[in-house]
Amino acid sequence: MFPKLTPITRNIIILNVIFYLVSNFVAFPKFYELFSVYYIGSPFFRIWQVITHMFMHAPLGQGIGLTHILFNMLTLMSFGPVLEQVLGEKKYIILYFLSGIGAYLLNCAWNFFEITQGASLEEIYSIPMMGASGAIFGVVAAFSTMFPDAKLFFMFIPFPIKAKYLLPGIIVISLYLGFSGSMGGIAHFAHIGGAIVGFILAKMWKNNQYRID
Template identity: 55%
Template sequence: MFNNIPPITRNIIIINVIVYVITNFLWYPYLYNILSGFYPFSPNFKSWQIITHMFMHAPMREAGGFMHILFNMLTLWSFGPILEQSLGEKKYLILYFASGLGSFLLFNLWNFVEVQQITNELQQLGFNVNAYFSGANVGLNGDATSIIKQKALLESIQKIMITPMVGASGAIFGVVTAFATLYPDSKIMMMFIPIPIKVKYLMPIVIVVSIYLGVSGNGGGIAHLAHVGGALVGWILARIWKKHLYRFN
C-alpha cells in the first residue's frame, strides 16, 4: 500500500520518519538543538534551520510527541497524493517547502513584534537593553516592583530565544489548505465531529481558532501562528494554480 503513494509524498513521509527516529534515538537532544527552527536573532539559530525545521516534530519524550508525528503523517498521506497527482510533482514540492517557509516567517515575525514590545517596556523601566543584547552583565534597577517586572520581561525574551520551532505542521497545514482551496466541497471526518463536513467550512474555523490561540498566547506550547503562515501560503499558491489546474500535466 505504501508503494502506491506518489513519490514526493512518500519520500517526504520517509524523511520525516527517519529524522524523527534519528533525533529521538541516536542524538537526542543534540540534533533537536541543531535542526529545529530557532528565532533568527537567537544565538542558537543556524541558517539551515529554515529548511530542516520542516521535518521536525515534538520529541517522543514529551507528552503527545509520538502522536504529533503520527497525526501529521496520516494527514499528509490523506491529502498529499491527490494534490501531487493534480498539481504535478514540481508544484507539489514547491507547495510543501513554500508553506514551511511561510510558517517560519509568520511565526518569527510575531516573535519579533513581541521582542520589540518587551524591549520597549524594559527601556521604560530603565533597563539597559542594548548592553544586555551585546552580552554584557546588566544589573536590574529601581524599586522592588520594577525589578520583579524586569525579571519577568527578561524571562519572556529568553523563552523566545531558547524555544525552538518544530515546523513540519506548518508545511502540512499548507498542503491541507491547498487541498481545501482546490477541492472545497470534499467532505472529511474529524475525531471530534461525528458527521462529514466540507473542508471549505472546516478550514476557516481552524484558521480563525489558530490565529486566536497564537495571538492570545493560550496555545499550550503549540506554534499556532506557524500553522497560519503555512496555511496562508498554501491558500495563495492554490488560488494561483487553480486557474490552470488542468494544464499542469
C-alpha cells in the same frame, strides 16, 4: 481509508521517520539543537534550519511527544497524494516547502511582536520551533482551495464537512489559540503562515495563472 501513497509524499514521510529515530535514539539532543529552527535573531539560528525544522518533531516523552509526528504524518497521508497527483511532483514540492518556510516567517513576525511587547529575549532566542505542521497546513489549505466541495469526515463529527469550510476554520481557531495563549508550546501562527501560503499558491494554480501539469 487513506489514498495510495504517491512518491513525494511517501519520501517526505520516510524522511520524517528517519529524522525522528535519529533525533531520539542516536543523536539526542544534538539533532534537536542543530536542526530545529530558532528565531532569526537568535545566536542559535542557522540558515539550514529553515528547511530541516520541517522534519523534526517533539521528543519522545516530552510535550505532545509521539503524537506530534503521528498526527502530522496521518494528515499528510490523507491530503498529500491527491494534491501530488493533481499538481504534479514539482509544484507539490514547491507547495510543501514554501508553506513550511511561510510558517516559519510568520512565527518570526509573531516573536518580533512579542519582543516589542516586553517578552524575554532569552526565552524567544532559546526556544526552537519544530514540526511539519506548517507545511502540512499549507497542503490542507491548498486542498480546501482546489476542492472546495469535497466532503471530509473527521473523528468525533458524525457528519461530513465540505472542504471549503476547513480553511477559515483553521485560521479562526489558530488565531484564537495564538492570541489567547491557549495550548502553550504550539506555534499557532506558524500554522496560519503555512495555510496562507498554501491558499495563495493553490489559488494561483487553480485560476490557471500557471498551468497545472
